[in-house]
Amino acid sequence: MKLLAKYNRVNIPITIITLLITVIGFYFIIHFFLVHQIDKDLRIEQQEIIHYIKEKNSLPEASNYKDQEIQFHLTQDDTFRPEFSTEDRYNHKANETESFRKLEFLIKVNGNYYITEVKKSEQETEDIIQLILIITFSVIVFLLLVLFIANRFLLTKLWEPFNHTLAQLNQFNLSSKNTIELQKTNINEFRELNKTALFMTEKVRKDYAALKNFTENASHEIQTPLSIIKNKIELLLQSENLDKNQINAIQSLNDAASRLSKLNQSLLLLAKIENHQFENAEKINLSLVLNECLENFEELASIKNISIEKNIADNIFIQINDSLAEILISNIIWNAIKHNYQNGTIAIELAQDSLLVSNTGDEPNENTESFFERFKKESSSSDSIGLGLSIVKTICDTYKFVVSYNYKETMHIVKILFH
């Protein structure tokens, strides 16, 4: 959910409820004061009537005007207390119900008690209240509308630096050398955010670069002692009269040193690719590279009696470093041979914008999505170090090729899209 939507979802009902409560409160307050005003008028009328009686000692004439009526009723009850009340009456002429405010009080004229009714129409009051309510409602609706639209535009505008920062962070690439570019903003929060984002991306990049440099340097430094170990083992191999235990020990040393050496070479290669040391990309005829590679592995495939189905278009050129092109292709083909079984098949399809290599092989028993991760092997027994596909992936990432792995109908399928 967008922040604006979330904000509106809370803001609009609260605004509406608050305004409704205000309107209702407003209605009652105005009503109260207006009725109070009428009551005051009625009291004045009462005083006038009493005054009249005192002077003339007779009842004033009952009257019936449009908005004021005075009536007298003879009564025996001399304990009647004055009281206000409201009375609805249907007006046939206007075809509507009219409210009247009524004051009843007791007067004594010539020893007779009369209940005097003074009524005043509330019509005007109602009209005023109605008008006020209409105005208020209109203002509220207008206000809501304006707020809604303003929020929409204002918030979009206000959040623009944020969205820009977000887009930049999304595009942030650890291994690229470009720093992210953030919009200048005068909003403190966003300025703070940008500052932090810049600081963090720079730090992450520096740490990453340092780590990669470390990997590369460490790998380099490891190579010389590793050479010594390997060469001494090789010389040791030549010794005459070794007993079985010694041979086993030498063999173990040799295996370990070889694995370490391959691991080191692969890590170094990965570090170099990621450190952009294979910058000089050129137009490479991938068809040639592929055919040469197949020729090199032809005999390996024939040992397992693997049949290779080739569908290789001529002169497919892609922009890539030549060493990396060879490594990429040979890793894929080697994988297809190594993880194949006796009498299996390999199908190779090279087209203008894609390379598809599929091979028969045992069903993968783990999550195939992790195949491109480092140190993931298909079987723990194989003496591979699990970096082959990771190297493929890294090379593809470098050139923005899309590489995918699938297992479908007993075939392992590696697919590379060049564009």
Place this chain on the structure above:
Amino acid sequence: MKILIIEDERSLSESIAAYLSSQDYYCDIAEDFATAKYKTEYNDYDCILLDITLPGGNGLKILEQLKDDKKTDAVLIISAKNSLDDKIKGLNLGADDYLSKPFHLSELNARIAAIIRRKKFDGNSILQFNNITIDTQSKTVMVENNPVELTKKEYELLIYFVLNKKRIISKEAIAEHLWGNDMAGSFDFIYTHIKNLRKKLMDAGDADYIKSVYGMGYKFTVQ
């Protein structure tokens, strides 16, 4: 044949010298830039093994000087840097080959032999081992005048064996030589290749020279 090993790591230069001496090379060692410069200036070698990172200077300078002096010593760069730039620079400066550390001594030996063969004999050379004759020009193999039909890899394997005769060669060294560095775990393939090669040589003239050495690898030898 005289070889100069320019390498500052003594353990390494000693190992190299030990292996190459057993293959009837005469080995000279230079451990720093100045010694290397002196030795290359006043002596002629059939092959110079050159480490690029040397105390006292860059190994590539020695290459430049050899070129300036119009010397024809074969040069094989051995470098821990495995850097593409160094490789290209080195080859451009006239180095004959490039081998990155760590390497197998048998591989180094084969490379040296190949360079010398190319340089000295214009690649036109016959390799002989007992009753096996290999013509490296036409890439044909004869056992007692019977031609042997070998596949490309079997041929490469045979050359590798002949060049490293009487030495035990580990399976890793063979795998790397045949298919390059990245191809780990292909020992079952090697077994098949060797089986086929041995059978072909045997069929052609009872040339049973490939000995499997328990747990360690293979050895090409007469008895």
